[in-house]
Amino acid sequence: MPTIKTLSWGVKQSFRGYVAGAGGKTQLSDGAAPTADGGFLFTAAPDSTLTLDEGGKLTGRGTFLGVVQFEAHGGMLKVCLADPILEITEAGAVLTVADHVSRTYRLEAAKLDLGAATTEPSGDVVLPAALMMFGCQWLGDHYPAGTPLDAVRLAVG
Numbered sequence: 001m002p003t004i005k006t007l008s009w010g011v012k013q014s015f016r017g018y019v020a021g022a023g024g025k026t027q028l029s030d031g032a033a034p035t036a037d038g039g040f041l042f043t044a045a046p047d048s049t050l051t052l053d054e055g056g057k058l059t060g061r062g063t064f065l066g067v068v069q070f071e072a073h074g075g076m077l078k079v080c081l082a083d084p085i086l087e088i089t090e091a092g093a094v095l096t097v098a099d100h101v102s103r104t105y106r107l108e109a110a111k112l113d114l115g116a117a118t119t120e121p122s123g124d125v126v127l128p129a130a131l132m133m134f135g136c137q138w139l140g141d142h143y144p145a146g147t148p149l150d151a152v153r154l155a156v157g
Contacts, residue, residue: 002123004050005157007064007084009095009129010039010150015070015139024072029101030082032066039150042066042084050086052156056119058093062086062154067101077140086112086152095129095152099138109135110149125154 010016016038019026028034033041042064044050050062063085070079082098085106093112099105110129118126129149136145 001051001053001059002156003044004048004052004058004062004125004154005044006155007042007044007062007086008035008039008153008155009042009084010035010037011068011081012131012139012143012147012149013038015142018142019070019072019077022072022077024070024077027069027071028066029069030065030067032068039153040066040068040081045083050088050154052125056125058088058114058117058125058154060088062088069101079139081109084109086154088114093127094132097138107134107138108132109138110152112152123156125156127152127154 035041045063045065048063049060051060068081080100085096087094093114094108095110096106097109112127112129116128129152131147133145
């Protein structure tokens with residue numbers, strides 16, 4: 001079964017635009033890299049078990065490495081996205097993030113729609129994402145639960 005090698009996610013384009021428009025900055029570290037569309041690329045950790053089975057179904061738990069920190073308004077707005085984890089369960093798929101570089105606390109940021117997943121000609125799997133309740137607080141209560149987020153893209157290797 002092909003394993004998932006990277007996860008790409010931009011969180012929410014309008015949020016990234018807001019940070020930039022407010023004179024803020026976005027810093028990447030610990031392996032996170034920018035993508036061509038303005039999002040962020042995270043590489044699978046050695047303990048990641050997320051795979052794509054013969055039928056194209058995602059199974060397992062994807063752990064990814066990297067940190068993205070957004071800051072604006074002289075530090076009044078601070079959002080950290082560290083080491084995303086994509087968990088596939090019978091109830092669906094959830095993307096959790098550590099909300100600080102210390103990685104002491106994780107929160108459920110986004111619910112992923114497995115039923116609406118698409119496969120690109122490259123083999124990448126694209127999953128629509130929506131903000132979860134703790135994700136609202138994570139993004140500073142600017143968006144309500146259920147708000148569509150940037151899609152999550154998974155690259156197989």
